[in-house]
Amino acid sequence: MPRSTSPLQPHPDRLFPADPGVRAIARRLYEAVRELPIISPHGHVDPRLLLTDEPFRDPASLLVTPDHYVTRMLHASGVPLAELGVGRGPLPEPEARVAWRHLCANWAAFRGTPVRYWFDAELSEIFGITERPDAGNADRLYDQIAEQLTQDKFRPRALFQQFGIEVLATTDDPCDDLSAHRALADDPSWSARVIPTFRPDRYLEPAQAGWRDAVTRLGEVSGVDTGTYVGFLCALEARRRHFVEHGATSADHSHLDVRAEPLPADEAQRIYAAALAGTATAAEATAFRRNMLFEMARMSTEDGLVMTLHPAVHRNHHTPTYERFGADTGHDIPVQVEFTQALQPMLTAFGTHPGFRLVLFTLDETVFSREIAPLAGFYPSVYAGAPWWFLDAPDAIRRYRRAVTETAGFSRTSGFIDDTRAFCSIPARHDMSRRLDSGVLAELVAEHRLDEDEALETAVALVADNPRKAFKL
Amino acid sequence: MPRSTSPLQPHPDRLFPADPGVRAIARRLYEAVRELPIISPHGHVDPRLLLTDEPFRDPASLLVTPDHYVTRMLHASGVPLAELGVGRGPLPEPEARVAWRHLCANWAAFRGTPVRYWFDAELSEIFGITERPDAGNADRLYDQIAEQLTQDKFRPRALFQQFGIEVLATTDDPCDDLSAHRALADDPSWSARVIPTFRPDRYLEPAQAGWRDAVTRLGEVSGVDTGTYVGFLCALEARRRHFVEHGATSADHSHLDVRAEPLPADEAQRIYAAALAGTATAAEATAFRRNMLFEMARMSTEDGLVMTLHPAVHRNHHTPTYERFGADTGHDIPVQVEFTQALQPMLTAFGTHPGFRLVLFTLDETVFSREIAPLAGFYPSVYAGAPWWFLDAPDAIRRYRRAVTETAGFSRTSGFIDDTRAFCSIPARHDMSRRLDSGVLAELVAEHRLDEDEALETAVALVADNPRKAFKL
């Protein structure tokens, strides 16, 4: 069959285990969850997308350019990021078409990756594409999608409703006024819940470029003088309150490690002053960040924001690409992480606090069975976060369930989070998770480790209950 | 089907691979091992249980309270440890019933965990329970089990015999006089082998609270003055001899790492004296412990005790729980471990010594393929220990076999150890291991990587020969 006519037709049994007996069980479990509303407690969709509801511009800016999962793989395959429009504003149509052609011509590079899987589902189920993309049909597919994007039913709000999203959390800077969230909440024509997430990383890292400006701005926005450490804490507390008032239920943190260790107050003050003066050492800056992570946990026990940790990524690994194209351009590379000892001070202080929730994510799979599951299997506050980023993929998700469940069961896991900025991939991502969990549960049933009524109840809980509980939704 | 009448009925094919062809092979292999006697070379049953043979008190104190696998999961699910009777003596009946109700009401929390699997087998096969526990039938099940516990055939010795245990090793303090072991051995009405294991951890860690008192007591019990380093070594040697005379075949060690590195004799003496004087630094205490681990290996080559290592756990992670409820209450959390470089001095000294046996256990799965299997695949003294604690579970056991076998085969593995203080779970744990190894071997046969006659011989060897060889039984 010539490639130009290869069909694109996602199979109803996709991602289910191959064994016919297990697959039959998986189908039954999946039927119970496939249509449940989407709860998305952590992601990177811009709320203004839904507020303005402007049509998407073109296939490339919708599906290629902003998605570093896609652009990094094309880059690895030899396509310069510049030809994909990375780091630029809206592309003129000819350039958008070039970017799209690169995607189609390199379709084979995505074989076996979840990006390919999500694309198949998106192209087929949202845009009705029936051909596998390739160099030959790239322009035709571009035109087909571009035409649809002009239609009302392909505008963001229409898609959002078609996707069945019940709650969507965004990720936001502490200084954001959250006016988009407020406007959406106040819009009588809009009923879904779109809530912010407090993400204060850059305010907690005195060693990072721009920290002093950030802290100054924090003071302005919060109306609290951040010239002192106490003022800095108050300003953060004020912004957290602002987020809570706008519906936030969680605060997200992503640093190189998760060590959370309080400093004596006078030492914290001293380092803070030194950092403002530009004289803090690297070791002091790290100690201060670790003190602040502890403080964030303390604030969580007071204002109720769920604390989520996404640690251990070496950001912007390839300096020339960072300098030319900016951050989030596909070369953030994971490193080892350690939770047991790093979190001990925080968990000894707050681990059994009734209001505290701590969701642990990792890109280092070794901690699933060794550290995260044992922590989630003792502390009522700790949840094993769903596989994230590079691990948000079929085999990795199965490994996660097999590594975590035997120590922490299903109830101590967060439920799925899509963590995406690729808006159209949201339903495919949640559907993938539901299919995989159905398969994992079906295997337990087939091996007589769980009865089918229990598996069914668990499948539903993982979609409907776990994220609500872990994220206080 | 309403939950209150859900049946509890362990399936004859449980834990076998789902594929019908593979399952048929697994059944045949399992038939050859299912009835073989249990050899338990490492565990935590109290020998006095068998000596006094008193009836078990109630379902909660038998199955819930002392088992930190169970209580930690209930704690994670929101049940205070105090309501489970943790850290207390015998519970009055109403409180025992409360603890039991918590277990039944939270039955779903254990889905997918081995605890659930063991409970199913215990309740069904020992106590004849035919209903899945839940909040509704908790009291009825309590009464049913409590009634049985008054019968002679549910007393410890009767169960021990019903379980088919041939050898049971306990874990004991070096100062224990081993009178219980002696009395059992001298009891003409008792025929099984119940042997002690030498576990000297706290005598080897000068930095731990109570070390000086322990060392003093060691001197008293051994009749050797432990005021000097040489006396300390002699006292340890004397206690090891005492254990050997009472049937011990192994010494077990659990420290934060496994580094074993000899100190010059005068340096060891100096640190020992400083430790007694309370002036040893943390670094000196660690160096001393590493010196002692080396000395323990040296003593093993002389007295023949198999050396077993269970390292890399951060004990008592949640300080408030430790202070209120004591040790072994469910919040020991694993950390990374390293064997290759840490064991190099010990293995260069004793690795090919004909009398030396070293069994390596880990909670950090990364070392199975990277370090343990290569070590066991060269050194005739080294055995890859069975998956332990958090890893003593179906999927983890499969991962272990797949990670270790390709480098070290089956013959270099220790055979199963149950390592349990949950007496009634012993047969279920060994049965689980036999089912899983049958399944792993069946997969090798189905993929034509092993002939079935070889798989059968291997399945039997793993149960009957490997533990005897690794533990010198």
Add this chain to the structure above:
Amino acid sequence: MPRSTSPLQPHPDRLFPADPGVRAIARRLYEAVRELPIISPHGHVDPRLLLTDEPFRDPASLLVTPDHYVTRMLHASGVPLAELGVGRGPLPEPEARVAWRHLCANWAAFRGTPVRYWFDAELSEIFGITERPDAGNADRLYDQIAEQLTQDKFRPRALFQQFGIEVLATTDDPCDDLSAHRALADDPSWSARVIPTFRPDRYLEPAQAGWRDAVTRLGEVSGVDTGTYVGFLCALEARRRHFVEHGATSADHSHLDVRAEPLPADEAQRIYAAALAGTATAAEATAFRRNMLFEMARMSTEDGLVMTLHPAVHRNHHTPTYERFGADTGHDIPVQVEFTQALQPMLTAFGTHPGFRLVLFTLDETVFSREIAPLAGFYPSVYAGAPWWFLDAPDAIRRYRRAVTETAGFSRTSGFIDDTRAFCSIPARHDMSRRLDSGVLAELVAEHRLDEDEALETAVALVADNPRKAFKL
């Protein structure tokens, strides 16, 4: 069936997944690749073997003595290395027979290991053995193989052609004159491509015994004075050119870590001079090696040699064995490795250089999903190397594909390398890889994650295209 008559008969479906539906797909994929020529871009065959084409001496020296995969397992099983002829020259016939008997008598020790799998294929397909080796038939099998080794069709060149090898890369010292490669290339009766690989480890490690002599010899062979750092660099560049002129396409590096970090030129000069004077510290020696790894990458961008990294092995773990039997005797034990931060300076400098290729191998599986796949999924220069050494085995290969593919696809992987000094195992190793990749792809097809036409194209690419691209063949 008595063991003495157990048949040896590799099954046509060996290593395919057990599920009948998946197996049928795997068979179809495998048919497309089973007869493709072997490309062996990295290994340890001695080119003189092919140059002189002398008959192999006896079964033990062909299949046992030089293969540390085999001898280490026999050693672990209690056979002294001396009885296997390790570290000696040619064995007298009676001793060769003793070594062979040890192999046959310990056949069971290899169950579940790839060595056993390779042996089955070699014995059956090359030597027509139809009985499983054991203590009883050892001498008979010895005689049968020994007789065949006298025949012309069992001489190295005849086997090489029978194996269908198209390219074979050897591993060579920078001072090697490569005359054997030259002579083979000039031999009109020889048509296959046998190319050298530049392996400069010991020239880059000033802390290792013999470094100064090596550097002196490097100067002599290259005709460049290595008395200065600049001369040393020039000499290495000259030898790399010599290798390129003799067909080399890659340079291989194996150090304890992969940190590559340039030193200021004067600092490098200073340490180099100190090292020659014998006064460099351990830290300086390490810094110098890391500087040199960076320099090797720089040279690769200039002369085009693909850079391959095989790091993180603690060599010669058991000192007494090393002292008596030498290196490569089965006790090289892996340690943890880190790529993300260690390679950052090199990849920021050369990661997008059009001529640069970097193939990353590991014995620490944790880096497959965490570091190698993300690096290969961004940098066009980086390839995820095939599983190597202890990981070159069925389950490990599957784990590799499942860990790498979801992030880096198939196109960013190196294709199979056999890395062997066991000449007769080459076809079995490549065949194993083809069977396993067919199985992995078949599972993707069965789960509807890939269409079968794509799987077929991928299976062929992994054998025919990927190694050519990654190794510039």
